[in-house]
Amino acid sequence: MGSNIIWHDEGGSAVRVALSGPLTIDDVAHYSNALAAQPPRAPGLAVDLSAVTAIDTAGAWAINGLIDRWQTAGYPAYLEGASPQIDRLITALATPPAPVLRRPDTGNPLVHRVARIGASIIALTNNTGGFLAFLGQTLVVLGATLIGRRRLRWHAVVHQGEAIGVNALGIIGMLLFLVGLVVAQQGAVQLRQFGAEVFTVNLIGRATTRELGILLTAIMVAGRSGSAFAAQIGSMKLNQEIDALRTIGLDPIAVLVVPRVIACSLMMLGLAFYGGVCALIGGGLFAWSELAMPPGAYVTRLQEVIPMSDFVIGMIKAPVFGFIIALMGCFHGLQVTGNAESVGTRTTQAVVEAIFVVIVFDAFFAFFFSSLGYN
Template identity: 75%
Template structure:
């Protein structure tokens, strides 16, 4: 059976190569056609592909012609089509794949690039701080108006948030502080035993948990548990345009969403901190009873002697402040949610991290402040 196509290459001694294609360039003979087109290596100053005699072509034939064009172009020998019917030229042209241009960014000065990134980060943080200060001022104004009766206090919302923040957290906070009390007692006893000062283990347990650890660890637990919940809840409401709906019907989102959470977190932190301190002291008492043979009655009397009233008061002063900070940070990042669900996750993470950071900073400031006042 005679083949339905023909490939005629020009003599190799010519400066410009030329190939004449004729007949039907179809899938039926694509293998032989491709071998005929690739049988000659690129040479000369150019290649002319004469398609005047092509009577039929399909996608396979167009790919074969396109491959010929690409091979010669990549070798630095320009190839062009001649005499093709409009339909043939359109099909071959549609399949031509042009090489991608890779644009490489010129490498700049690494020191300048680093300074530029630092500058962007500082600018972003400055904007974040300015936004937070504005949010804080708005919350304080609404809170003051609520406390003096100029705005409505939503008691049911406060009770609901108090249950979520405080009552639901009793188990995890109690367990955490109980274990911390055991660890502090055990490590303190091991170290003090070297100096024959086992009795001072009670001093370590009492003062460390009452003034610092009990309050701080409770705040960290509430930040991870409730601060993240505030950011996620308010962020989801913003994505669903529920906050815009509140404004549309004449309700202030700060009054409806933020104030109940701030009040509930401040009050519940006070109760949770006291509860956590008691759990830590109970754990310490059990340890010294088992290891140091100190009965519970003697342990309680010793606690009364070594824990000044100022330590308890300082702890109870810090607790509502920490609760206020945690609720404020969670709500602030919830209102900052934009775009999509990924933003909710990012804002939730930022709320937890920044809440813990700010709580620790304020704890250090309280320590220096009360030390300056003489309450060491």
């Protein structure tokens, strides 16, 4: 008699899957497909093994795979009702070897909420520690590469530079052109109330050169290239290509991460400058068509109102943002585990965290340079 698997949706509490009968290799195809039928979602999963009569290593692997899938997606998964023998086998086959979580025996929703918050804090701490270790490794290898103690793979740098920079010229140019147009239009509408439309050029020049041009370019690169880095390296890890590199004596940091970090940092310089120019062209087109300001007068006015410090500050921020984007993408790619679903999860995390950190650093730069008198 085969195993029986029933899913129950308990509403506000955890989704429950009740298993009965034997969980052995004879039924592996049946129960593996049935266990994968429910996508991970809030608030979590409870696995009821109280009616399981027998289990072997194939069954234990299937249970561990189900729990790992939910936990990787960020949702708690617990065992309930497992006999001591079944519990020992599942724990022994966990990857990495560790006790499988058991659902707290409480009906108090406050305790359950606190447990979820604690699990999230632990996951955040582990993620932060792993990122700091990865950052240290990357800086060591990057430093050794820059001083000539390690060979720089120029072919990889050029290839990544083409993917990050050249292939992004169209979308970034169009985006920043439209942003310059919108900033000019909205600025003119507001300044017209005070008869100060001439200062629209000041708004366009300083906003796009120092802040918006750099920041929006970084966000676009994070969406294009940061996600690509995470997906590419994550797929390589799933296919065991990362392990193959280590087996033949190559450092994945030097082969995969450093070329992407260098290429992204350098390309962000060019893209930031290019995006800023496109934004100024968009603003100039509006000033010419709506404010009757000739292109020559517009360029002259830009030279008067944009200090050199704004351009320098923007060019300082650009490679820093590129470094952050590449680092986040590569880190999350190397954290991929389990299955293809993890690639999607880590790719999303790479983009979100890269954009968040870029905005945080942009705010830091704004306060830092303002404190130095560059307002």
